[in-house]
Amino acid sequence: MTSSRPRHPLPEPGWPTRAEAEASRLFSPITLASGCTAENRGWIPAMVPWRATEDGSVTDAVLRWYRRFAEGGPGVLVVEATGIRDVKSGPLLRIGHDRFIPGLRRLVDTVRTASSGRTRLLIQILDFLSIRRRPEPEAYFRRFLAVHDRHRTALADHFADDAWRAASDDGVRNALASLPIETAATLLSERERDDLLRGARERVTDTHLPHIAELPKVLPGLFADAAARAREAGFDGVELHYAHAYTMASFLSPINTRDDGFGTTPEGRLRLPLDVLGAVRARTPAPFTVGIRFLADECIRGGGDIDDGIRHALAFARGGADVLSLSVGGKFDDAAAPRIGEAIYPYTGASGEACMPTVFGDVPPWSRHVPLAARIRGALRGNGLPVPIVTAGAIGTFREAEAALATGSADFVGSARQSLADPDWWTKMRTGRGAEIRRCIYTNYCEALDRRHVEVTCQLWDRDTTAPDDGGRCADGRRRDIAPPFSV
Numbered sequence: 001m002t003s004s005r006p007r008h009p010l011p012e013p014g015w016p017t018r019a020e021a022e023a024s025r026l027f028s029p030i031t032l033a034s035g036c037t038a039e040n041r042g043w044i045p046a047m048v049p050w051r052a053t054e055d056g057s058v059t060d061a062v063l064r065w066y067r068r069f070a071e072g073g074p075g076v077l078v079v080e081a082t083g084i085r086d087v088k089s090g091p092l093l094r095i096g097h098d099r100f101i102p103g104l105r106r107l108v109d110t111v112r113t114a115s116s117g118r119t120r121l122l123i124q125i126l127d128f129l130s131i132r133r134r135p136e137p138e139a140y141f142r143r144f145l146a147v148h149d150r151h152r153t154a155l156a157d158h159f160a161d162d163a164w165r166a167a168s169d170d171g172v173r174n175a176l177a178s179l180p181i182e183t184a185a186t187l188l189s190e191r192e193r194d195d196l197l198r199g200a201r202e203r204v205t206d207t208h209l210p211h212i213a214e215l216p217k218v219l220p221g222l223f224a225d226a227a228a229r230a231r232e233a234g235f236d237g238v239e240l241h242y243a244h245a246y247t248m249a250s251f252l253s254p255i256n257t258r259d260d261g262f263g264t265t266p267e268g269r270l271r272l273p274l275d276v277l278g279a280v281r282a283r284t285p286a287p288f289t290v291g292i293r294f295l296a297d298e299c300i301r302g303g304g305d306i307d308d309g310i311r312h313a314l315a316f317a318r319g320g321a322d323v324l325s326l327s328v329g330g331k332f333d334d335a336a337a338p339r340i341g342e343a344i345y346p347y348t349g350a351s352g353e354a355c356m357p358t359v360f361g362d363v364p365p366w367s368r369h370v371p372l373a374a375r376i377r378g379a380l381r382g383n384g385l386p387v388p389i390v391t392a393g394a395i396g397t398f399r400e401a402e403a404a405l406a407t408g409s410a411d412f413v414g415s416a417r418q419s420l421a422d423p424d425w426w427t428k429m430r431t432g433r434g435a436e437i438r439r440c441i442y443t444n445y446c447e448a449l450d451r452r453h454v455e456v457t458c459q460l461w462d463r464d465t466t467a468p469d470d471g472g473r474c475a476d477g478r479r480r481d482i483a484p485p486f487s488v
């Protein structure tokens, strides 16, 4: 349940003095198995800002976005989910061809300069399957629906008239299109109903489609090529996107019933993710870092839970991952129906609320995923596996960040929205200036922009006319595109 009024006050921040920060776990270094050292435990997880060109290239706006985060001094910055294929995907970054390398190299150089070489830089690489916008019902019935005898039977039962059993395809289409949509939906299969009300989308179980059947053959190579390009561009490493609503998370899910050895059983579901990890590792050995972001809990009916999360963590650690970044939810399966003409958005249902928790939910969002991280990290350490764990999810205070580290729940503290609200919050904490931090209010204005596929900004600064301004604006000409500057 969500309400439209904030239900949970921001927690006490416990900002440290400079001396306390210097002695803290948060501002202590850590070295990964790859040999890569982060100078502190602050981690900015991937956030898509919708600033690439339509053909997936780095723009000046992309450079401004990452420069601003790097100036704030996080230990690790992860570049947004970046497509491993060279296919049309709107203003999302791509790494599916060598022509993207020069732009990505500029991004690396920008971050190195802005952080004086101190922030480690990963890029999140992902594969996704095709999704269509929700169709007009008329268009769906007349153009997309494949008519079967079960539709004739359903119409015969509905109208109590056996003549429908001999109806032509067009007769079936016309009859369904003329019914109220709620009634017509009851005469369809579950999949057809989903296509009608939420837009058609491919699943990893659609093995009748050759390009889906061959995913296990093509993905290891595509991910490995992408990682090799990231290394050539100068990144410290990649983060394999095995989380949320996308291809690799779908392979890991218990909902994956593929019967070709890449689904159904826990081992089968892990097989392709491990093949991809192996291929990437082989192409990009240490000191290049290979991390994985995956779900500690899918938060959907029939989906994976913390036991799956633990099993996956153990397998990835044994498979050679250098760092594991945890998320939860963010699935298409329980996402709200979009409006006609719009695409389904995976952060709308209960699993979406779990992924980016707000102050509107029943449960306070603060540090909500830390107990899951603690269980996964505990299982790893119990098995002698020292791989570092990143936890995220409404951690926006020093007190919570330090507690997650002090209790041994995590090794890095991921903070996406607080870092967007104030990219300098790491520096401010470190220098004893916590009182100057612009605190995220966790109402998800930024997420609503992401949903509309327009440039992501923060409501706390995008219309602030009192702060110094270099004139950078979003395409709407009104919102400033990056947070105001801060001088130490």
Ligand SMILES: Cc1cc2nc3c(=O)[nH]c(=O)nc-3n(C[C@H](O)[C@H](O)[C@H](O)COP(=O)(O)O)c2cc1C
Pocket: 045, 046, 047, 048, 049, 080, 081, 124, 241, 243, 293, 327, 355, 356, 357, 392, 393, 394, 395, 414, 415, 416, 417, 418, 446, 447, 450, 456
């Ligand atoms: C605008 C926006 C874009 C995001 N894009 C990504 C993404 O590309 N990849 C990803 O794994 N998570 C993405 N996330 C999820 C965040 O990385 C993070 O897991 C989530 O916001 C919870 O952390 P927080 O409470 O610190 O914000 C995005 C979040 C936001 C707000």
Ligand code: SF4
Pocket: 417, 418, 420, 421, 439, 440, 441, 442, 443, 444, 445, 446, 447, 457, 458, 459, 460
């Ligand atoms: S827009 Fe709202 S939720 Fe997003 S970073 Fe800013 S304050 Fe936080």
